[in-house]
Amino acid sequence: MNFDEAFDACPLVAILRGLTPAEAVPVGRALVDAGFRIIEVPLNSPDPHASIAALAQAFPQACIGAGTVLHRTAVGSVQAAGGTLVVAPNINPDVVIEARELGIASLPGVATPTEAFTALEAGATGLKLFPAEMMGPSVVKAWRAVLPKDTLLLPVGGITPERLAPYLDAGADGFGIGSALYQPGIAIDELTRRAQAFMSAWTGTIQA
Numbered sequence: 222m223n224f225d226e227a228f229d230a231c232p233l234v235a236i237l238r239g240l241t242p243a244e245a246v247p248v249g250r251a252l253v254d255a256g257f258r259i260i261e262v263p264l265n266s267p268d269p270h271a272s273i274a275a276l277a278q279a280f281p282q283a284c285i286g287a288g289t290v291l292h293r294t295a296v297g298s299v300q301a302a303g304g305t306l307v308v309a310p311n312i313n314p315d316v317v318i319e320a321r322e323l324g325i326a327s328l329p330g331v332a333t334p335t336e337a338f339t340a341l342e343a344g345a346t347g348l349k350l351f352p353a354e355m356m357g358p359s360v361v362k363a364w365r366a367v368l369p370k371d372t373l374l375l376p377v378g379g380i381t382p383e384r385l386a387p388y389l390d391a392g393a394d395g396f397g398i399g400s401a402l403y404q405p406g407i408a409i410d411e412l413t414r415r416a417q418a419f420m421s422a423w424t425g426t427i428q429a
Contacts, residue, residue: 309327312340
């Protein structure tokens with residue numbers, strides 16, 4: 222599934238930092254069964270390309286991508302593994318341009334309006350507002366006043382089920398969710414419980 226379809230289905234990005242290839246399919250199944258449709262494996266995880274490949278093969282109904290993509294040369298290897306999304310903690314225009322040229326989505330990390338507009342000028346699919354712990358809903362509201370109206374804005378960092386509604390009210394479009402959802406070695410039952418809590422919070426917010 223490409224990013225746009227997955228984002229329309231559920232704009233919550235599961236960030237699986239530290240995932241191992243052996244865990245990939247069981248973890249992915251718990252997330253997909255709960256309703257997640259975008260899964261990110263940071264490249265500083267053990268053998269991330271193997272995990273991306275396993276997830277992409279097992280879950281064609283989801284968009285599988287890589288996080289912590291810092292260099293242009295890494296984009297092609299992510300795509301070769303089956304990834305259709307690259308995410309970064311920073312804005313490197315070369316990474317965004319390479320993703321655009323290869324036809325895959327990119328979510329660079331931005332922390333200032335200058336970085337946001339630099340990312341959009343390079344062709345970013347959306348913006349990862351990072352770290353969200355340092356930039357509350359008031360920042361999202363302020364940015365909304367100046368960013369193009371169709372800009373996808375995803376707070377990432379410290380996101381919990383309780384924090385979805387305030388950010389959405391301020392104008393966020395989706396979220397990246399890390400340690401509050403997944404930690405290396407987490408039991409599948411606990412992962413399922415956390416995934417369902419996020420999905421319930423999201424569903425309740427959009428129905429309110």
